[in-house]
Amino acid sequence: HINPFTPYWVVVSYYCFTKGAGILPDGPLDAAIGGSVLLETTKTPPETPFLVVTWSFGANNIGISTPSGENIGVNYTGRARITHSTGSLELSRLTAADSGDYGVSIIPSTGGQESGTITLRVHAPVSDVTIDPETLNLVEFNKSLRLSCNSSGSPLSFLWIKDGSEITASDRVQITDGGRLLSIVNVRRDDQGSYTCKVSNPVSTATSDPATVTVYSETNHAAGSDITMVCSADSSPPAQFTWYLNGSQLQDTGSELKLVDVNKTQSGSYSCQAFNTETLRFQISEPAASGSGLSRKWMKDDSDLILTDNMKLHDNNRVLSFTTVSRNDNGEYVCNITSSFGSRVANFSLTVNCKYCDVQLIFIVQ
Numbered sequence: 001h002i003n004p005f006t007p008y009w010v011v012v013s014y015y016c017f018t019k020g021a022g023i024l025p026d027g028p029l030d031a032a033i034g035g036s037v038l039l040e041t042t043k044t045p046p047e048t049p050f051l052v053v054t055w056s057f058g059a060n061n062i063g064i065s066t067p068s069g070e071n072i073g074v075n076y077t078g079r080a081r082i083t084h085s086t087g088s089l090e091l092s093r094l095t096a097a098d099s100g101d102y103g104v105s106i107i108p109s110t111g112g113q114e115s116g117t118i119t120l121r122v123h124a125p126v127s128d129v130t131i132d133p134e135t136l137n138l139v140e141f142n143k144s145l146r147l148s149c150n151s152s153g154s155p156l157s158f159l160w161i162k163d164g165s166e167i168t169a170s171d172r173v174q175i176t177d178g179g180r181l182l183s184i185v186n187v188r189r190d191d192q193g194s195y196t197c198k199v200s201n202p203v204s205t206a207t208s209d210p211a212t213v214t215v216y217s218e219t220n221h222a223a224g225s226d227i228t229m230v231c232s233a234d235s236s237p238p239a240q241f242t243w244y245l246n247g248s249q250l251q252d253t254g255s256e257l258k259l260v261d262v263n264k265t266q267s268g269s270y271s272c273q274a275f276n277t278e279t280l281r282f283q284i285s286e287p288a289a290s291g292s293g294l295s296r297k298w299m300k301d302d303s304d305l306i307l308t309d310n311m312k313l314h315d316n317n318r319v320l321s322f323t324t325v326s327r328n329d330n331g332e333y334v335c336n337i338t339s340s341f342g343s344r345v346a347n348f349s350l351t352v353n354c355k356y357c358d359v360q361l362i363f364i365v366q
Contacts, residue, residue, distance in 0.1 A: 022116030231272035
């Protein structure tokens with residue numbers, strides 16, 4: 001059997017590699033690692049087939065095609081195919097090593113030679129996009145927000161989005177480290193919201209899960225006021241309680257914490273922890289609220305709270321109670337409190353480990 005390719009054709013091609021030239025379109029052409037790409041010529045199928053089509057990668061031969069068939073080089077067997085009618089080349093199972101300059105030479109039946117070059121860039125797709133925050137809970141005018149966006153893939157471009165709108169740099173907003181780091185100094189209440197990071201490259205795009213930022217304003221109470229905070233967990237065995245001020249444990253151990261004739265030294269963040277021997281635990285960040293026209297809206301895990309059969313809101317939405325809670329009730333609960341004096345947010349994390357128990361959260365301001 002006579003090999004129809006090498007004995008009869010000696011093809012000498014000279015390429016001057018640019019981004020795109022000759023019978024190939026302008027480049028560069030982008031493709032993803034593991035994917036495939038079609039390097040199409042600008043030729044239409046002639047009435048009489050081309051005599052020879054040859055493709056090369058740099059100084060390496062990819063393959064030769066004649067009307068009788070094609071001869072693909074060893075390094076490209078099983079992943080390169082030449083379409084003889086147009087002279088196009090299809091490459092599959094791409095790797096980063098396939099990035100570079102490709103050349104094609106076509107000898108038509110009328111003689112002569114036509115050639116072209118194009119640059120191929122093979123990229124790793126974008127994946128594993130996450131936001132890494134320093135903290136998501138800040139105090140207005142007192143803290144700065146810093147979010148970093150992490151992702152796999154190359155090359156990467158970053159876009160920060162808040163509540164569906166693109167974030168741009170300003171006096172308070174800084175986007176640095178090639179767009180990966182978002183910083184907002186002296187946060188305000190309107191900086192509160194849902195932040196996402198959108199990462200893209202020439203072959204793919206991915207978006208992070210949202211990071212919900214909460215900005216608290218300080219609640220002011222007049223000196224000499226009386227304030228009562230109640231934390232209850234109806235469970236079997238009975239719950240025990242611990243109170244904290246600014247993270248430091250207080251001596252009070254009951255379900256009710258009373259502050260009488262308050263003074264400036266008692267300012268801070270109060271929290272309550274309830275637990276029992278079945279290790280039902282939940283923590284409440286307790287900002288007491290009062291004022292005319294008071295309204296309350298409950299949320300769970302950044303969405304409006306949908307009451308299930310074991311939940312109940314009563315006392316003008318001041319109390320959210322659970323009966324026979326299950327692990328499905330685990331999550332982050334938020335009560336948005338609005339009055340004529342402003343607004344506050346009360347939030348707590350609920351973790352259920354006991355089999356059956358009732359839980360109540362109560363806000364009382366006197």
